[in-house]
Amino acid sequence: MILVNGVQTDCVAASDRGLMYGDGVFRTMVMCGGQPVSWDRHFLKLSADCAALRIPCIPKEIFDRELETLGASHPDCVIKIVVTRGEGTRGYSVTSALQPTRILSTSPMPTYPDAYREVGVKVRLCDLRLSYQPQLAGIKHLNRLENVLARIEWDNPDIPEGLLLDEHGIVISGTMSNLVLFKGETLVTPDLSRCGVAGVTRQRIMSMVAEWGFQVKVQPISLQVLMEADEVLMCNSVIGVWQIVEFQEKAWPAGNLVHRIRAALHDGN
Amino acid sequence: MILVNGVQTDCVAASDRGLMYGDGVFRTMVMCGGQPVSWDRHFLKLSADCAALRIPCIPKEIFDRELETLGASHPDCVIKIVVTRGEGTRGYSVTSALQPTRILSTSPMPTYPDAYREVGVKVRLCDLRLSYQPQLAGIKHLNRLENVLARIEWDNPDIPEGLLLDEHGIVISGTMSNLVLFKGETLVTPDLSRCGVAGVTRQRIMSMVAEWGFQVKVQPISLQVLMEADEVLMCNSVIGVWQIVEFQEKAWPAGNLVHRIRAALHDGN
Numbered sequence: 001m002i003l004v005n006g007v008q009t010d011c012v013a014a015s016d017r018g019l020m021y022g023d024g025v026f027r028t029m030v031m032c033g034g035q036p037v038s039w040d041r042h043f044l045k046l047s048a049d050c051a052a053l054r055i056p057c058i059p060k061e062i063f064d065r066e067l068e069t070l071g072a073s074h075p076d077c078v079i080k081i082v083v084t085r086g087e088g089t090r091g092y093s094v095t096s097a098l099q100p101t102r103i104l105s106t107s108p109m110p111t112y113p114d115a116y117r118e119v120g121v122k123v124r125l126c127d128l129r130l131s132y133q134p135q136l137a138g139i140k141h142l143n144r145l146e147n148v149l150a151r152i153e154w155d156n157p158d159i160p161e162g163l164l165l166d167e168h169g170i171v172i173s174g175t176m177s178n179l180v181l182f183k184g185e186t187l188v189t190p191d192l193s194r195c196g197v198a199g200v201t202r203q204r205i206m207s208m209v210a211e212w213g214f215q216v217k218v219q220p221i222s223l224q225v226l227m228e229a230d231e232v233l234m235c236n237s238v239i240g241v242w243q244i245v246e247f248q249e250k251a252w253p254a255g256n257l258v259h260r261i262r263a264a265l266h267d268g269n
Numbered sequence: 270m271i272l273v274n275g276v277q278t279d280c281v282a283a284s285d286r287g288l289m290y291g292d293g294v295f296r297t298m299v300m301c302g303g304q305p306v307s308w309d310r311h312f313l314k315l316s317a318d319c320a321a322l323r324i325p326c327i328p329k330e331i332f333d334r335e336l337e338t339l340g341a342s343h344p345d346c347v348i349k350i351v352v353t354r355g356e357g358t359r360g361y362s363v364t365s366a367l368q369p370t371r372i373l374s375t376s377p378m379p380t381y382p383d384a385y386r387e388v389g390v391k392v393r394l395c396d397l398r399l400s401y402q403p404q405l406a407g408i409k410h411l412n413r414l415e416n417v418l419a420r421i422e423w424d425n426p427d428i429p430e431g432l433l434l435d436e437h438g439i440v441i442s443g444t445m446s447n448l449v450l451f452k453g454e455t456l457v458t459p460d461l462s463r464c465g466v467a468g469v470t471r472q473r474i475m476s477m478v479a480e481w482g483f484q485v486k487v488q489p490i491s492l493q494v495l496m497e498a499d500e501v502l503m504c505n506s507v508i509g510v511w512q513i514v515e516f517q518e519k520a521w522p523a524g525n526l527v528h529r530i531r532a533a534l535h536d537g538n
Contacts, residue, residue, distance in 0.1 A: 002283050002284075004283060009283070010282055010283050010284070011280035011281065011282060011283060012280065012281055012282075012283045012285075012288060013279055013280060013281075014271050014273060014278070014279050014280060014281045014372055014374065015271075015279070015374070016281075016288065017417075018288050019281060019285065019287050019288040019351070019353075019372075019411070020295075020351070020411070020413075021291070021411065021412075021413035021414065021416070021417050022290070022291030022411055022412045022413060022414055023413070023414060023417050026289075028359070053414070053417075053418070054421060078359060080359060082288070082289070084288075085417075089376065090297070090347060090349060090376045090379075091379075091445065092413065092416045092417050092419075092420035092444055092445060093420055093424075094417070094420070094421050103283055103288075105283065105284070107358065107359045110359075110360075128404055131400035131401050131402040132400050132401070132436060133400040133415065135397055135415075135418055136414060136415070136418075141414055142288070142289070142290065142291055142414075143290075143291045143412035143413070143414045144289075144290035144291060144292070144361070144412070145290065145291055145292060145322070145405060145410055145411075145412045146402065146404075146405070147290070147361045148286075148290050148292050148322075148354075148361050148363070149322070149404055149405075150361075151361035151362055151363070152323060152363050155362075167401060175361055176360070176361060
């Protein structure tokens, strides 16, 4: 089910700047029992991302109402929200007359093997290196060709994710997920000020483990630091958290934190 | 007038990967007297760009037919061709089942002041720095947020273009145009192997002046080299060429090459 500016349709204007230039932002989240999980946080991030691109954000009440409509017919699904700068004429210039386009859509919950949650996942290293763009870093914008090209690199169904380095070989994220590493009582997560997407689930985990008494560090992470971590988790709003148990020559034993964090993500908001 | 996969409509599937991820490429060119100018070159570039993103390109005959349709009703206009990877389900993965989407649309020829052609233009330096992404450099893909953000920096109608540097301060292009510099009998144009779009008009000019006996150099260009050039031209398929006559503290006298190149672009293909 798709709502474009509140109207049920599967079609968007061909001149929308989201399509012409990737000129917009998006969110992916879970609808559970008719309730969008962590919606307040997702909306905060959505409006911050709009502001960063100077797209006027749409009032929360409008999304609230449309999410309620989707939740009524699709109580358990994945929700994607796209906000673009709107329909435009040709050319990069932006006029104040542009009205943002909002697209809310439902998709079935993905069916991953139980082993990903229970045992963990094997990941690979992508060849593509993320570029530095401080003006776009952290934002979940619609310019996602780097992620697409990285994801095209492999099609082994036993490998659900690939890790991405930046152009200097620093670890940034997965193609669709963020990374949190644990070493002793410290959580370390990549600095996303030059590339990557500062996601809601990563932020939730950081807040959560800080309350548990962990030290939380945001810093550049080398592959060596990743390899030497006690537990490496990948996270996003749909998968929650998975432990990485195999990567290159390294295998990690099953950890405990992944289960504790998953439970807390499930209970909290 | 818009043709989406050959059908006249103004609407595209909301799940198209062009919209979701900017997963596609485009071309902008001029239709003149019902004939698309330099179409053979544009098609070569379109198919090369599709190949670089591993999007199966659409046969030329299909575009030929649709361009003929557009040219019959809109003999003098701007034509934009977008090719996306097609409609997809959620997620970055690409399956072989995807069918590319093609969007051909007409826009009125832009009305720029005559002075831009006859006298030249004033340009500014953008704050945004282009990022390095060798896997995307040169390709006219749909991830154009850098261009949008750069173009948002100013709204002075007397300044039609802004120049873009890369993250190391090297001159790359304008927000919507490429640059060619002349110093004596040499054309110098920026190396676009790490960022920028290797456009058809730039390529036409390079070939043309090589035939005229100029030396042609593709190399990293500093602001100082630009400032010391005899004549600096910006080009794209819609504007043709304009001479830059004012930039920062520098003013250039009216040059001759801009007119010679414009005439040759107009006559040639």
